[in-house]
Amino acid sequence: MENKLAIDAKGRIPKTEGANLLFNVISYTVVIVAAILCLLPFEILISGSFTDEKAIALHGYGIIPSKFSLEAYHVLFKFPDSIIRAYGVSIFITVVGTAIGLFITSMTAYVMNRKDFKYRNKLAFFFYFTTLFNGGILSTYIFFVKYLQLKNDLTSLILPLLINVFYLIVMRTFISSIPDSISESAKIDGAGDFTIFMKLILPLTKPGLATIGLFYALDYWNDWYNAMLYITDVNKYPLQYLLFSTLQSAEAISRISKMASVAQISVPTLSLKLAMAVIATGPIILVYPSVQKYFVKGLTVGAIKG
Amino acid sequence: MTKHGFFYEIRKNRTLFLMALPAILLVFLISYIPMAGIILAFKDYRFDLGVFGSHWNGFENFKYFFNSGTGLRVTRNTILYNLMNLITSQLFAVMIAIFINEMRGKYFKKVTQSIIFLPFFISWTIVGVFVYNIFNYETGTLNSVLKSLHMDPVNLYSSPSVWIWIICFFNSWKWVGYTSVIYIASILSIDAECFEAAEIDGANVFQKIFYITIPSISPTIFIMFLLNIGRILRGDFQMFYQIIGNNGQLFDKTDVIDTFVFRSLLTSGDIAMPAAATFYQSVLCFVIIMVVNGVIRKTRPDNALF
Numbered sequence: 001m002e003n004k005l006a007i008d009a010k011g012r013i014p015k016t017e018g019a020n021l022l023f024n025v026i027s028y029t030v031v032i033v034a035a036i037l038c039l040l041p042f043e044i045l046i047s048g049s050f051t052d053e054k055a056i057a058l059h060g061y062g063i064i065p066s067k068f069s070l071e072a073y074h075v076l077f078k079f080p081d082s083i084i085r086a087y088g089v090s091i092f093i094t095v096v097g098t099a100i101g102l103f104i105t106s107m108t109a110y111v112m113n114r115k116d117f118k119y120r121n122k123l124a125f126f127f128y129f130t131t132l133f134n135g136g137i138l139s140t141y142i143f144f145v146k147y148l149q150l151k152n153d154l155t156s157l158i159l160p161l162l163i164n165v166f167y168l169i170v171m172r173t174f175i176s177s178i179p180d181s182i183s184e185s186a187k188i189d190g191a192g193d194f195t196i197f198m199k200l201i202l203p204l205t206k207p208g209l210a211t212i213g214l215f216y217a218l219d220y221w222n223d224w225y226n227a228m229l230y231i232t233d234v235n236k237y238p239l240q241y242l243l244f245s246t247l248q249s250a251e252a253i254s255r256i257s258k259m260a261s262v263a264q265i266s267v268p269t270l271s272l273k274l275a276m277a278v279i280a281t282g283p284i285i286l287v288y289p290s291v292q293k294y295f296v297k298g299l300t301v302g303a304i305k306g
Numbered sequence: 307m308t309k310h311g312f313f314y315e316i317r318k319n320r321t322l323f324l325m326a327l328p329a330i331l332l333v334f335l336i337s338y339i340p341m342a343g344i345i346l347a348f349k350d351y352r353f354d355l356g357v358f359g360s361h362w363n364g365f366e367n368f369k370y371f372f373n374s375g376t377g378l379r380v381t382r383n384t385i386l387y388n389l390m391n392l393i394t395s396q397l398f399a400v401m402i403a404i405f406i407n408e409m410r411g412k413y414f415k416k417v418t419q420s421i422i423f424l425p426f427f428i429s430w431t432i433v434g435v436f437v438y439n440i441f442n443y444e445t446g447t448l449n450s451v452l453k454s455l456h457m458d459p460v461n462l463y464s465s466p467s468v469w470i471w472i473i474c475f476f477n478s479w480k481w482v483g484y485t486s487v488i489y490i491a492s493i494l495s496i497d498a499e500c501f502e503a504a505e506i507d508g509a510n511v512f513q514k515i516f517y518i519t520i521p522s523i524s525p526t527i528f529i530m531f532l533l534n535i536g537r538i539l540r541g542d543f544q545m546f547y548q549i550i551g552n553n554g555q556l557f558d559k560t561d562v563i564d565t566f567v568f569r570s571l572l573t574s575g576d577i578a579m580p581a582a583a584t585f586y587q588s589v590l591c592f593v594i595i596m597v598v599n600g601v602i603r604k605t606r607p608d609n610a611l612f
Binding site: 016023037045057059061104107135142194224225248270273284295296299 | 315319321324325326328329330333335336338339342343346353356401405406408419420421422423424425428429430431433435436438440444449479482483487488491509510511512543544551567568572580584585587588592595
């Protein structure tokens, strides 16, 4: 290989440039195609939600609306109660779950990182083991429903996602980049462990807190699975599950439509589903540009250290 | 373990113990207690008698699970899908990471990376909507495009074998942005002098990639593979359930252990077979992870999981 490189350096520089050009063509093409493929489903979704019902039935979902219509959004906003309630549930579990999860995770990560805490490795294994072995959904379900009586209780949506061992490990990596001497000198000055954590460590791990907090928030916001297991009361559906169940059953659509169609309008079921999907995705798309950089930063730190 | 015992430690680090306590209790409650439920696999479960009150029935559940043909089918599908997903998503992620890293236009780089990262933020419910929008027989975008090209529409929901490609595609779609960030981080940590030296020797971009970049990030690729091999028997339940749903026609080719367990639990209320399946899955997972960890410890001791 060295030989080949030497020859290139002697006089065949144009060949190198040719290869570089070829590479640029390939890489830009692949990345552009990938980016288009990533956006296309959103495009089809949004386009479908703005398409006239009859046009969908006739021509199917297209990349651009074959006949523009706002009907689906009209119907949704005519009877917004179930959506507003679902938004409420989603926001509630996201805020409460993220706040508690973040607090407990960072606090535990700090303890696990303290060199003078003798059982820190045992503690790490105690947490790590749960990712290797678990009882499965069956026994968890029975335990939650029969023994904890959490059916139709919002606690059942918060508890299962409250502590994530992977995030705990990432947080520990973050905290390990803070010099131990900070804790030690604060201790000599007479500060308690909890005070050290709250006053000194937390402010220093802001990027870590942001990353983990976003992970938790995303998990709660996108959760439909726990709702499917534990929630049967329509008034307690989180947004994603409301969407899922609406898509699953024509019954839910007709329920909305019956309440909405006081004036006997025909209900656009096909585009209505898509409009609901757009409304459920909306907030994430809106906050996405501003939070994305934290994710990239957080993941980068985690990857280099881990 | 010298002169100071457990109680001495507790007294000395009282605050640290208290700080870790919420997480310990939580994980104990959510993960460890349900582990007791694995005995369900050996029981003839009755809801009124409870987990411990039900009668033992030895290996009956396992016999039933495998003799019905379900056991082998879901095991085969689970392993096949996870292997395919693992290979395709890592391959694409490495490719995208290398391409994006080589790009010069700062703005273009940022925008495309953000777009490719976007699907990571979307819930599987929405992905389920996408899949249905694109592939359903009557109104799907695929068929409307085919029709406009005067071709016959295709009904993918009656051809189970194409779903492995659809699932692979959406799995990569969702994860490539996230995974490529990890690879980009690992590429950025390569010593820049290597690239500079190669450039002076006249290496073109392909040579730099094949002789420097890929060998340098191969430890990361290796670890990503090993981490995921450990989970090869745990399908991504949310993905399968949202994409396939309760589509009976496709089960032969798409049913994985997790969807089988979930469906049996939710629709038929049958406890015996899913309990056996869960136990079988957990034990196999545990064995695989132990083997994988053993391999890592032999080859790259620094990266061992525990």
